[in-house]
Amino acid sequence: MTSTSTPTVDEFDPHRLPRHVLPRRYELELEPDLESATFSGRVVVSADVVVTTRSIVLNVAEIDVSHVFVDGTPAPFSIDESSERLLIGTLTELRPGPVAIDIEFNGVLNDKLRGFYRSTYRDSDGVEHVIGCTQMQATDCRRAFPCFDEPDFKAVFSTTLVVDDGMLAVSNGPEIGRARRGGKVAVSFADTMPMSTYLVAFVVGRLEATEAIDVGGVPLRIVHVPGKGHLTAFGLDVGAASLRWFTEYYGIPYADAKIDMIALPDFAAGAMENVGCITYRENLLLVDPATSTQVEKELVADVVSHELAHMWFGDLVTMKWWNGIWLNEAFATFMEVAAVDAYRPDWKRWTSFSLERSVAFETDSLVTTRPVEYEVRSPADCDGMFDVLTYQKGGALLRMLEQYLGVERFRAGVRHYLNAHSYGNTETSDLWDSIEIAVARDGGEPVRELMDSWIWQPGYPLVSVTVSGTNLRLTQQRFLFDADADVPDQVWLVPIHVRIGSNEHRVLLHDSPVELPVGGEPVIVNAGGHGFYRVAYSPELLARIDRSVLATLSTVERYNLVDDAWSAVVSGRLTSIDFLAFLGSFVDERELAVWQVVANGLRSLGRLVDDTAYSKLQKRVLDLANPALDDLGWEPADDEDELLGKLRGLLVVLVAVNGADASAIDRCRRLLADAQRDPASVHPELVAAATTVVAAHGDAATYDDMRRRFAEADNPQEQLRYLYALAEFDSADLVRRTCEFAVSGAVKTQNAPFLLARCIMHRKHGRIAWDFVRRHWDHANDKFPSNTIVRMIDPVKSLNTPEVETDVQAFFAEHPIPQAAKTLEQVLERQRVNVALRRREQTDLESHLA
Numbered sequence: 001m002t003s004t005s006t007p008t009v010d011e012f013d014p015h016r017l018p019r020h021v022l023p024r025r026y027e028l029e030l031e032p033d034l035e036s037a038t039f040s041g042r043v044v045v046s047a048d049v050v051v052t053t054r055s056i057v058l059n060v061a062e063i064d065v066s067h068v069f070v071d072g073t074p075a076p077f078s079i080d081e082s083s084e085r086l087l088i089g090t091l092t093e094l095r096p097g098p099v100a101i102d103i104e105f106n107g108v109l110n111d112k113l114r115g116f117y118r119s120t121y122r123d124s125d126g127v128e129h130v131i132g133c134t135q136m137q138a139t140d141c142r143r144a145f146p147c148f149d150e151p152d153f154k155a156v157f158s159t160t161l162v163v164d165d166g167m168l169a170v171s172n173g174p175e176i177g178r179a180r181r182g183g184k185v186a187v188s189f190a191d192t193m194p195m196s197t198y199l200v201a202f203v204v205g206r207l208e209a210t211e212a213i214d215v216g217g218v219p220l221r222i223v224h225v226p227g228k229g230h231l232t233a234f235g236l237d238v239g240a241a242s243l244r245w246f247t248e249y250y251g252i253p254y255a256d257a258k259i260d261m262i263a264l265p266d267f268a269a270g271a272m273e274n275v276g277c278i279t280y281r282e283n284l285l286l287v288d289p290a291t292s293t294q295v296e297k298e299l300v301a302d303v304v305s306h307e308l309a310h311m312w313f314g315d316l317v318t319m320k321w322w323n324g325i326w327l328n329e330a331f332a333t334f335m336e337v338a339a340v341d342a343y344r345p346d347w348k349r350w351t352s353f354s355l356e357r358s359v360a361f362e363t364d365s366l367v368t369t370r371p372v373e374y375e376v377r378s379p380a381d382c383d384g385m386f387d388v389l390t391y392q393k394g395g396a397l398l399r400m401l402e403q404y405l406g407v408e409r410f411r412a413g414v415r416h417y418l419n420a421h422s423y424g425n426t427e428t429s430d431l432w433d434s435i436e437i438a439v440a441r442d443g444g445e446p447v448r449e450l451m452d453s454w455i456w457q458p459g460y461p462l463v464s465v466t467v468s469g470t471n472l473r474l475t476q477q478r479f480l481f482d483a484d485a486d487v488p489d490q491v492w493l494v495p496i497h498v499r500i501g502s503n504e505h506r507v508l509l510h511d512s513p514v515e516l517p518v519g520g521e522p523v524i525v526n527a528g529g530h531g532f533y534r535v536a537y538s539p540e541l542l543a544r545i546d547r548s549v550l551a552t553l554s555t556v557e558r559y560n561l562v563d564d565a566w567s568a569v570v571s572g573r574l575t576s577i578d579f580l581a582f583l584g585s586f587v588d589e590r591e592l593a594v595w596q597v598v599a600n601g602l603r604s605l606g607r608l609v610d611d612t613a614y615s616k617l618q619k620r621v622l623d624l625a626n627p628a629l630d631d632l633g634w635e636p637a638d639d640e641d642e643l644l645g646k647l648r649g650l651l652v653v654l655v656a657v658n659g660a661d662a663s664a665i666d667r668c669r670r671l672l673a674d675a676q677r678d679p680a681s682v683h684p685e686l687v688a689a690a691t692t693v694v695a696a697h698g699d700a701a702t703y704d705d706m707r708r709r710f711a712e713a714d715n716p717q718e719q720l721r722y723l724y725a726l727a728e729f730d731s732a733d734l735v736r737r738t739c740e741f742a743v744s745g746a747v748k749t750q751n752a753p754f755l756l757a758r759c760i761m762h763r764k765h766g767r768i769a770w771d772f773v774r775r776h777w778d779h780a781n782d783k784f785p786s787n788t789i790v791r792m793i794d795p796v797k798s799l800n801t802p803e804v805e806t807d808v809q810a811f812f813a814e815h816p817i818p819q820a821a822k823t824l825e826q827v828l829e830r831q832r833v834n835v836a837l838r839r840r841e842q843t844d845l846e847s848h849l850a
């Protein structure tokens with residue numbers, strides 16, 4: 001029913017709903033038909049009129065509204081598709097007080113992995129089954145039912161799902177009733193706590209659930225497709241541990257009644273923190289600890305902890321508007337690491353977090369980076385916020401603040417914040433103010449001023465350190481890969497830990513230099529290694545960090561020295577030859593994280609030279625990695641530290657792939673064959689490494705075998721390992737076949753973009769993969785989740801010859817990625833940086849290696 005008496009969209013702010021009617025409670029009933037991929041529904045919103053009005057405005061998209069009643073009376077309405085609004089007129093004036101808005105509607109279960117969508121799986125007989133499931137963030141709840149779809153319209157949700165007999169149905173609240181309805185069953189769920197629409201979830205299908213385990217009174221289950229129950233124990237264990245840890249850390253009990261964690265076969269993001277109904281990609285929740293690598297388990301632990309951290313930070317206390325999404329995600333990233341560090345101290349999670357900080361530095365060293373927070377007007381503006389600057393940089397900034405204030409003082413501030421704003425909505429500055437209040441008791445710190453200098457400015461500083469007379473002198477300037485870029489001067493309030501000899505100093509560097517008395521001792525700036533800045537030592541100070549000093553540094557401090565050195569190469573302050581010589585001082589290194597950054601450096605050097613010089617570089621790789629691998633040995637000890645096992649895997653790949661060592665390659669072929677006969681006979685880290693090695697040196701028969709094993713794998717980790725190995729083959733023809741396979745329909749659209757990305761990353765055949773993606777651009781955009789498109793093409797930045805640069809830059813001038821415009825700009829700038837780097841370094845490095 002439509003009528004000319006409905007309000008028009010021009011009367012309202014194009015991005016924000018009017019505030020004259022506020023929802024309090026939704027009674028939602030949905031009846032999905034999985035076979036026909038449709039659903040029908042009815043929602044009754046109990047709301048409060050706060051200003052006299054004759055209009056009610058909600059959000060709706062791709063939904064067919066059939067009837068609207070306001071307080072029981074049919075009401076005229078219209079839908080404005082471009083602004084995604086349902087405009088309801090009322091025949092009489094609505095005065096302040098309660099109002100009931102009753103809407104009937106129909107929709108389609110889409111294949112775009114957003115709103116209410118279809119996911120599929122095949123059972124053991126090969127029969128396909130459909131699951132109806134949801135992903136609402138950021139603004140797709142309106143695709144499931146008409147609603148006030150902004151985060152500060154918090155309300156209670158009472159959901160009923162009408163489903164076929166034998167189906168499992170889950171939603172945010174626990175199930176409280178079942179009733180026969182025609183040939184179906186109406187499953188009703190308890191009222192939720194007051195929450196935002198983007199956190200609503202429901203899942204329906206032929207699924208199984210584990211027994212609930214009791215975690216301090218909160219039932220915790222995993223829901224999965226049939227036949228995967230044996231992969232749930234680890235997820236439940238880490239879930240229970242995290243839930244307990246967060247309850248203690250925050251000092252507040254979990255605010256809702258239960259938690260289900262649901263492994264979905266099709267999911268665009270990694271996981272989603274829906275209140276009490278957390279959804280995941282299968283490989284981020286289901287894992288077999290006996291056959292998986294440390295990193296595959298850590299990934300599950302990270303993601304489970306991340307989502308559970310959100311149950312408080314994000315769900316109980318929520319941002320007012322989408323500009324605050326960065327803090328929501330940054331904080332959950334910070335907490336995921338803290339919780340996993342507590343769960344498995346032997347994994348040294350804060351050390352491995354260095355790699356994530358490096359990923360943030362990569363983007364934040366570009367002129368086209370962005371401030372962490374920026375003004376968000378339309379909700380689409382926040383699409384670009386789900387990137388490394390939000391998660392990794394934001395998380396690293398919080399870690400820096402925590403380390404500067406002290407763990408206890410920081411936590412006191414977080415507790416103060418959550419208590420003050422429970423069930424409410426906040427701005428970013430509310431957190432800084434809460435922490436500032438908490439630390440005021442013992443001296444105080446300029447928390448808000450400090451954090452404002454980091455979140456509202458793009459980029460980060462390079463802290464230069466020199467000796468001037470009897471003083472150490474610290475100054476700052478912005479760090480950029482493009483040293484000639486014309487950018488305004490910037491100053492940060494930099495919290496710095498400096499170690500002079502064995503004495504540690506804590507200073508705040510601002511616009512004027514900081515000076516500290518110094519003798520001839522070694523000096524470490526960014527002591528502890530958690531600062532979000534790079535350090536440039538004067539040659540004199542660098543010389544003091546000799547091999548004996550290096551051995552006394554923490555792992556993160558050594559990691560940072562290598563990472564800072566490579567960034568100095570990229571920005572033209574250090575030559576690749578000097579960098580290669582510097583890596584030579586790590587031949588005695590036995591810590592995984594340091595080897596990871598050394599390996600990254602070696603691989604990056606490999607992209608600067610042609611194939612003749614590359615074979616010479618392979619010899620250098622072997623000189624560095626072989627002694628470490630020999631020392632560690634190929635045979636894992638029974639009670640070995642897991643990180644040692646992982647280091648062995650890394651060294652094997654370095655020696656056999658990057659070093660092309662023939663005996664190591666043979667050994668990997670034997671190991672993989674053994675593992676394929678008897679999975680328990682080979683250590684998981686060696687299986688994973690051998691898979692990569694065998695693929696990298698494999699022929700067409702090996703390729704066909706791996707593709708078959710991908711199709712038949714019975715756990716998600718093994719499946720992904722074989723899938724991604726298909727991108728490693730050193731054959732133009734096989735890389736082309738992998739690209740074809742990615743778009744054939746045999747690879748889920750949640751994984752296909754990442755498979756193509758790995759093909760583009762191929763040192764030798766990346767160009768072929770790029771040409772393929774370029775030719776299949778429309779197909780990719782049509783079929784793949786929109787948030788994955790920019791991730792798919794991200795590795796074009798490593799294609800560093802002038803011809804490909806011209807081609808790539810011209811292509812994207814005509815094929816923008818509107819949902820990730822900023823990230824695309826960054827990829828393109830990084831490609832230009834890499835082309836310049838190769839142009840600068842290639843000749844000298846090749847003659848040095850000759």
Ligand SMILES: [Zn+2]
Pocket residue numbers: 273306310328329332
């Ligand atoms: Zn998150």
